[in-house]
Structure formats: structure tokens, C-alpha cells
Amino acid sequence: MAVSNAVDQFMQRVADEFESLPRQLQGVARYLEQHRSSIMLQKVNDIAEGSNVHPSAVVRFAQRFGYTGFSEMQAVFRDAFRERTEPSGSYQHRIRRVIAERPEKLDETQIARSFIDACRVGLDELVERFDPARFHAAVDVLASAEHIYIVAVRRSFAIASYIAYALGHTQKRVHLVDGLGGMHREQIHSIGKGDALIAISFPPYGKETLFCTRLARQRKAKVIAISESDLGPLAAHANVLLKVDEGSVFAFRALTSTICLCQALFVALAYRLELKPNEAAHSGDFDA
Amino acid sequence: MAVSNAVDQFMQRVADEFESLPRQLQGVARYLEQHRSSIMLQKVNDIAEGSNVHPSAVVRFAQRFGYTGFSEMQAVFRDAFRERTEPSGSYQHRIRRVIAERPEKLDETQIARSFIDACRVGLDELVERFDPARFHAAVDVLASAEHIYIVAVRRSFAIASYIAYALGHTQKRVHLVDGLGGMHREQIHSIGKGDALIAISFPPYGKETLFCTRLARQRKAKVIAISESDLGPLAAHANVLLKVDEGSVFAFRALTSTICLCQALFVALAYRLELKPNEAAHSGDFDA
């Protein structure tokens, strides 16, 4: 990654040769320079028109710089864009490829590093896709509820258990639906209007979680769902849906983004409730 | 959230109708949702492939939502992107709107952003201070133990519960010391030589965790401690100590680095045990 991106390199070459280019191709060059950010989605015709030039001139331009044609040149712009906007995708790709290529050589340190890297990318995306309106709405719901129920199963259960712990430091009445003794149903049973449910679930969505979510909704409780997408079964019954997209590395789902979001939620709530930070995170004093 | 852009509106419609869509079209919907930012430069085939669907299904999807075909639907994404990036006066407009929209909200958003940022820094440090020798040693201990006990209380309990879940996917016998019914002592009681204990604790160190750690050591079990420093009380009784330094923000301790490390540990173990990734993270299939 030493040298900057491929587009810059290419544009540099164009600049160098610019003087020696025929009139029309200079026009194309100027146009590219001026619109580099949207070349990736333009057709030859758009560019030709924009440069007041015949489409074939654009093709010739590309060929002049060593590409077989316009398409190949455009690919440079497209790929550069992709790389910028889907760093995680390329990450995971790379990692997956590494594994596919040499499974024996992959030592534990590499595994750990890759995994941590992937988690970092996950947090980057969390910031990027952060939705203030929804976050705010979620804090609202929590702030105005007296009883807060929390449900999640299997992999996500750890998250629920953490939230329950954290909320325990507020004045709210906290109910962790942990399913102990198979009593999910009984534990959520008393939820009602004015209460809030935090439900955390990812594909393939635990049925206990879905059950609780539906029940909560029937009982007019507010539901905060933490899930992957607006389309899953949780979304339908949620008042607020907070999206978290954990990239999976090694076909293995991370949890960092989810827990980070939940902690952020708790911190924001603590502020809203005017717990002084020290008071809330009194945590620090009788903690694990 | 007034009248945001065309893409959001469209995706909203998709979300609304999602439930009533045939299976394949739901797949397409999910794909779009997950990749909205790059739909504009994908071909029908890319999307079809990404959604595990025949190209014609993608066209049908577009038509279902009132477009004449895929191209017209894609134009929505393309135009939205252009609008955002064209250097027209819209930029200042946007900024002004953002400011106008969130006068109060700014606070919570800031809190959340700072918190997530802090977590990112935490992960950065985790990579930097990563100690391969210790990590390797930890994997060794786990790989050679038949029974694995896990203990942590309060804030760290969530981590323990996650580890227990993850290890449940291996052949190891996993014992989560959860203290249910006040039975920490009884739960750890049967630990012995050849077993391993994972203990997670941070200042001010839960006494249950310390108790278990000491007992495990007496019984000649191997102890993996996850803690802040080499000097704490855990260190003395640990065979391997993995250091995690969560920065505290708002006088509030994050958990991301810890859980990230634990997941990395599990992934490395899974590889060591030659669980195929898919097998281990079969997780994905009957997960939360």
C-alpha cells in the first residue's frame, strides 16, 4: 500500500502525457480529471458527451494508456472506489484467501492478529453507519421505562447478561430473561405497557428471542432490537432497531461491535439519567 | 428522519413488503440492504450471484417494486450517489440541515462516538501489545485440557458466559462457574490435575474469582488469567496471564478488547483442534 491508489497513479500518467495528446483526447483527460469520483458509474457515452467527443475517442484514449478499451480503464476507478468503501470486505477476502492458500502455515499469532484486525474494521463501520436518530430513540425508550427486560440466547446471551449487569447500576428494574429452568416464557410473562424489552438476535434468530419480542409487542411494551438488518424477523416487532454488522472472519462471528454499541447505549443512558459518570461507573469499585 | 433520500425511501418500502416476498426476493432484499452503497456499480449478475439467485429473479424484484426492470431500479442508487457527491450547492445545504436537525441530539451522538472511538483505540493497543508467546501458551493449555472451567464475576461474567458458549462447540467438557445459588465453591470444587481454568478479573478483583484461581492452583490445574497487569493478585496464581488494557472512557470500562481477545483465543483453539472453520462456527447455524 506504499504508493497511493491506482487512480492517482493513472491520473499522474495522464498528466505527464497530456501535452502530447491530440485535442480531443486532452478533452477527455480534462473531463476525467474533473470527474474522477463518478467515472466509475458513467457509460462511455456519458463521458464522450461530457467531453464533447465521439465515444470512440474515449475508447482510443483508454487504449492510448495501455488498456484494451474503456471498460478496462473504468475498472480502475471502480476498484479503487470499492476498496475505499468496503475495506472490511477486502479484509475478509484477504484473510479467507490466506487460509485457503496455506492452512498449515497459518500460525496462531496470525490468526489472532487477523481476528483483532477484523474487529477493528467492524468498529470502523459501526462509527460510519451510526444512526443518531435511532440511537437517540433507543435511549428515550430506556430512559422512560421503569422495567427493562433483556433477552438473547446462545451467542448473544453474553451481551444480554452484560446489559443486565450494567443496567443494574441504574434505578431501573432489570429482568434478564435467561431461560434458567426453561422458563423464558414465564420470565417475560409479566412484561407490560410502559416497560421496555431489549432483544438481541442475529441470523438464524433464536426462537426464544422472537417469542419474547412478539409477546412484548402484544403487551404494548417498547422493543429495542439489536440485529443485523431492517429486514429480519426482529425488525417487524421492534420500535427501535439498532443495526450492527459484525463481519464474520474465519466463518466466525465477532461480538465486539455489538458489545461496544451496547456499552455506548448504556453510557448515553447513564448521562441522560444524570447519573454522574462516577456514580454510574461506580462499577469500577466493586467490579469483576 | 423526515424525507431522507430516495434510496432510504425505497429501502423502507422494501422493508415494509419484505415479509410478503417470496424466498428468493427476500434474499435479494437482504443483499441490497447489506450492500446499498455499491449497488450502483454492480451488474445484475453480481447481485444475483451475491444473493444466490437467478438474474431474472433480480429483475422480477425490481419489477415488483414498480420499476420496468433492474436498470431503472439501479438508477435510483446511482442518482442518489451522484447527488451526494456532485459539487453542486447541495453540500452546504446538507450541512445546514444536519445542524438544524440535531441541536440536542448532538450530545448523545457525541457520547456514543467517543465511546466507540475509545474502543477502537483499545483494539489498536491490543494488537500492539500482543504477546505471541503467551497467547500460544494459552492455546496449549486449552488444547491439552479435557475439562475447562471458566470463572468471572460481575462485569466480566458476560465474557465468561461467552467463552463457555464458544467452547461448547468443541469436544472439551466445559464448566461455567456462574455462582448460581451461591455455589461458586461447589462448582469449582471438582477441578483437578490436567484441567484448565480460565479466570477473568480486573481491579478490584472479585473475591470469587480469586478463590477459584487459588483452588485451581492447589489442585494442580493450569490457570489462564485474563487481567490488566502482571502485578495483580491473579498473576501470582496464573500459569499464563493474558494482558488486556481497556482504556476507560467516561470513567467507564470497555469490554471490547477483552471479548475480542477471548474470541481470538477460541478461534486459534478451534484451528489447533482442527475443527474446520465451518464446523466450529457452525455457530452461525444455530446461533443467537
Place this chain on the structure above:
DNA sequence: CAACATATGGAATAAAAATTCCATATTTCT
């Protein structure tokens, strides 16, 4: 479980986009 409705995917077709070809125009050089 039959009859119907709906969904799916292969293959043909249509449409769009890119590329090539070539006749003509323009520039350059002597």
C-alpha cells in the same frame, strides 16, 4: 391429493454498451 397458484431457473431474445472499421477531415511538414 388434485387443482391451482406461485415461484424458479434455463434458454432465447432484446437492448444497451463498447469496440472496431473506415471514409473523411484536419494538421504537419517540406
Place this chain on the structure above:
DNA sequence: AGAAATATGGAATTTTTATTCCATATGTTG
């Protein structure tokens, strides 16, 4: 100014991409 070299744009061709058609599969309902 005339010849040679180069550039240009119209139109044909090729390639790629999108769409439609339809036979088969799948699920649903009475």
C-alpha cells in the same frame, strides 16, 4: 500547396448486459 501523417466521427460489429418467455418445480388450498 501538396503529400504524409494523424485525428475524427458515422456506422457496423461485437460483446456484454438486461429482459422476457416458458417449461418445470414448489407450495397451497379446498
